[in-house]
Amino acid sequence: MKARLRKSHKIGIIITCALVAIILVLSLIVNQYWSPILAKQVRKMVLKSSDSLYHIDFSDAELHIVRGEIDIYNINLKPDTAVYNRRKKAHLAPNNLVELHVKRLILSHIHPFKLYFQHKLEIGQVILSDPEINVSYQLNHTKDTTLKDHRTIWQKMSKTLKSIHIGQIALSDVKLKYEDYSGNKLALSELKELSLSATDMLIDSTTQSDRSRTLYCKDIDAIVDNYSGQSSNKLYNYKIGQIHLSTQTSRLDISGLDLEPVKPEVFYKHSYHDRFKIHVDSLQADHFDFVSYHKYRIVHVSALTINTGSLTISANPRQSPRKTDRIKSFPHFALREVNADITVDTIHAHRINITYNEFNQKSNQTGLVAFDNSDGEIVHVTTNKDSLQKNHICTARITSQLMNQGKLQVFFRFDLTDPNAGFTYKGSVGAMNLPAMNQASMPLALVKLNSGILKRMTFDIHANKATAQGTVQVLYHDLLVTVLKPDTAHDRLKHMTIASLFANTLVIKHDNPDEPGDAPRSVYVNYQRPDTVAFWGSIWQTLFAGIKPNAGVTKQVQENIKAQLAQQKQKKVERQIKKAERKQRRKQRRLNRELKKEAEEAQKKDQPTI
Numbered sequence: 001m002k003a004r005l006r007k008s009h010k011i012g013i014i015i016t017c018a019l020v021a022i023i024l025v026l027s028l029i030v031n032q033y034w035s036p037i038l039a040k041q042v043r044k045m046v047l048k049s050s051d052s053l054y055h056i057d058f059s060d061a062e063l064h065i066v067r068g069e070i071d072i073y074n075i076n077l078k079p080d081t082a083v084y085n086r087r088k089k090a091h092l093a094p095n096n097l098v099e100l101h102v103k104r105l106i107l108s109h110i111h112p113f114k115l116y117f118q119h120k121l122e123i124g125q126v127i128l129s130d131p132e133i134n135v136s137y138q139l140n141h142t143k144d145t146t147l148k149d150h151r152t153i154w155q156k157m158s159k160t161l162k163s164i165h166i167g168q169i170a171l172s173d174v175k176l177k178y179e180d181y182s183g184n185k186l187a188l189s190e191l192k193e194l195s196l197s198a199t200d201m202l203i204d205s206t207t208q209s210d211r212s213r214t215l216y217c218k219d220i221d222a223i224v225d226n227y228s229g230q231s232s233n234k235l236y237n238y239k240i241g242q243i244h245l246s247t248q249t250s251r252l253d254i255s256g257l258d259l260e261p262v263k264p265e266v267f268y269k270h271s272y273h274d275r276f277k278i279h280v281d282s283l284q285a286d287h288f289d290f291v292s293y294h295k296y297r298i299v300h301v302s303a304l305t306i307n308t309g310s311l312t313i314s315a316n317p318r319q320s321p322r323k324t325d326r327i328k329s330f331p332h333f334a335l336r337e338v339n340a341d342i343t344v345d346t347i348h349a350h351r352i353n354i355t356y357n358e359f360n361q362k363s364n365q366t367g368l369v370a371f372d373n374s375d376g377e378i379v380h381v382t383t384n385k386d387s388l389q390k391n392h393i394c395t396a397r398i399t400s401q402l403m404n405q406g407k408l409q410v411f412f413r414f415d416l417t418d419p420n421a422g423f424t425y426k427g428s429v430g431a432m433n434l435p436a437m438n439q440a441s442m443p444l445a446l447v448k449l450n451s452g453i454l455k456r457m458t459f460d461i462h463a464n465k466a467t468a469q470g471t472v473q474v475l476y477h478d479l480l481v482t483v484l485k486p487d488t489a490h491d492r493l494k495h496m497t498i499a500s501l502f503a504n505t506l507v508i509k510h511d512n513p514d515e516p517g518d519a520p521r522s523v524y525v526n527y528q529r530p531d532t533v534a535f536w537g538s539i540w541q542t543l544f545a546g547i548k549p550n551a552g553v554t555k556q557v558q559e560n561i562k563a564q565l566a567q568q569k570q571k572k573v574e575r576q577i578k579k580a581e582r583k584q585r586r587k588q589r590r591l592n593r594e595l596k597k598e599a600e601e602a603q604k605k606d607q608p609t610i
Helices: 001-047 083-090 114-120 153-157 264-270 290-296 329-339 385-391 434-445 497-507 535-550 555-607
Strands: 054-057 060-066 069-079 094-108 122-130 132-137 163-180 189-205 217-230 237-247 251-261 277-288 298-313 341-360 365-384 395-401 406-415 424-430 448-461 467-485 492-495 521-530
Touching: 001 054, 060 217, 114 122, 132 189, 153 189, 163 497, 264 277, 264 395, 290 298, 329 406, 341 434, 365 385, 365 434, 434 448, 434 467, 434 535, 448 535, 467 497, 467 535
Parallel strands: 122 163, 132 163, 298 341
Antiparallel strands: 054 069, 060 069, 069 094, 094 122, 094 132, 163 189, 189 217, 217 237, 237 251, 251 277, 277 298, 341 365, 365 395, 395 406, 406 424, 424 448, 448 467, 467 492, 467 521
16 A cells, blocks of 8 residues: 555656646747747837837846746837927927836736737736836927827727736836926926836726726826925925825825025025025825826816915015016916916915014114914916906915914905906904014014004005005004114114103004094005015005004104104204304314413513513
8 A cells, every 4th residue: 555655656746747847848938939929019019009109129028927927128118209200390299208218027917828819918017127217398289189090099909909907017216307398498307216006007998088097097106205406596495205196086295395495695695586485294286187287287286285384485685776576476476477277276274384574774673474373275276268267366365373462364365367466455463462563563663562452453455566555443552662773883773762752642642542432543555565565565564554553653743753853853953063163162262362371471571671
């Protein structure tokens, strides 16, 4: 019995070895037979699907039947420039031109017999090792063009292949070089920490017109880590922690966005624009149309959500010698100047700290206005011509804490097509301690608020690039101020005692309304904007032009004060002149006495002795 078992084991081992040997031999034979067929089919498929625009080459291909895998080495996908130039002259060239190099392409879980007998390419997974992708973009057309051969990719390849199905495509450590020729200058971007993956790619008769798929894939997932660069004018450096795009959810997520300007002395030396510093913890774009952006650089987003961040705006103290109008600082005018098709239905901002800085030449100091913990909603941000014809109004609602105290509520309404950049804004500021505004009032207005409680401030302004008109009302009580003047010797602000006493006694109204039950004061503002004043500066100047008269510092009062100060100064000068004249007369009399005395002594010496 044992002898029979040993004999059967030997027979089994021999049969197994023989089968393995046969499979290995067949694999080698089939590999030698399939490689040229595969190369021929791949080249033919690429040429047909791209209408001869692209051709592909590779150094070697190996088919492993046992593993169900195909390895292709040193793949090069290149465009035919002659074909591209012919299409460009005929206005049929694509906007994107791609060049690809891959060291190794692994196709696993494939069915070669299904490919050969049924003309169906079934692949479980595709892995590309160290891919290098060069993409150049040039705006050749703004909408889909129709070639003479207007068939779909499946229709073009249907005689060769009935379908192509790939379960998963994975690209890691991608090196992407992107050249954008759509602007006045070449914009070059390079990504080194990029990973791409795609799932369920299917090209057949059922998916040739399936709009739920992107590039025939159920989902394309792209992640970029640690992306950084510099603006074209070299005044800003930007850095992004991670960019994540999913075509299935049509969502773009950005985390850790920073826009950092160069040092102020360098920035202001090379620019007359305001200086911005931005940080955003996370940014989410919903229903981002990736295909439109890829083809035509059309940005269409249903909702853009900005969570937790900061914005610092520093007004440029330099004025252009050409007296350039700073109308480009107006956000709706700047949007019009953007050379791109942009539509964002709604922008939501949460927990944003906004700071505005402005340098005052008179005080030689910088004033600061802070809007803490701001939330906002901006509706209808667009440069699209068709969208602007339907609706040319952009609105913004903002709530914030002014100087981290008074609750600010403001509503903006921007006319996106008005050549005069018309806009309106109205809102209110809640109760707060007025000395909290000293960071702005002392450097910018040379006034220190010693005490005072703001009950409520309201404003309603209609403005454009030239003027701002409307009403401002400030309800407050117990206001006391100190008038300041710059002390250039010690680089500080010092008190003007007499002027402060004069202001608190005769000028400043300490309450509004003056007495309980009285009608409160409300001021009509008519501010004429100088060309050198930027958008946020014009808003501050407009509101300040209304705040001063509410406190009793009307234009007439200011003129009277100036006249009185000038009169006092003139009297002081006259007193100094009279004092100097008296001093000079006393000096002259003393000199005359001395001369007389000397003459008398000389005369005595000249008399003869008796």
